[in-house]
Amino acid sequence: QVQLVESGGGLVQAGGSLRLSCLLSGNVFSIYDMGWYRQAPGKQRELVAAITSSGTPNYADSGKGRFTISRDNAKKSVYLQMNSLKPEDTAVYYCSASPRGGTRIYWGQGTQVTVSS
Numbered sequence: 001q002v003q004l005v006e007s008g009g010g011l012v013q014a015g016g017s018l019r020l021s022c023l024l025s026g027n028v029f030s031i032y033d034m035g036w037y038r039q040a041p042g043k044q045r046e047l048v049a050a051i052t053s054s055g056t057p058n059y060a061d062s063g064k065g066r067f068t069i070s071r072d073n074a075k076k077s078v079y080l081q082m083n084s085l086k087p088e089d090t091a092v093y094y095c096s097a098s099p100r101g102g103t104r105i106y107w108g109q110g111t112q113v114t115v116s117s
Helices: none
Strands: 003-007 010-013 018-025 032-039 046-051 057-059 067-072 077-082 091-099 111-116
Touching (some): 003 091, 018 032, 018 091, 057 067
Antiparallel strands (some): 018 077, 032 091, 067 077
């Protein structure tokens, strides 16, 4: 049973930074493709950034140049460094895990990020 626990959300002023962390428990972390999604009130959940099991990152346009996704297989963790935050980045951020080559997606409980103007 895979469990994902996010941390690092909070309230920050526009232009500030936050680092989100997600810890995977219950399975071998290195076989999972990992991702960060977000969902703002009244909007659909959207991909922010993803990183494959081999470490290749991919970013949505909204985060390019501002966000960096990384992973530490030894710590079974994935991170999202968010810089130059904007009020429109306000959302609940969710960590996801999908086994390499598989279709199942596991989700964390989410962490709130609020950016004040």
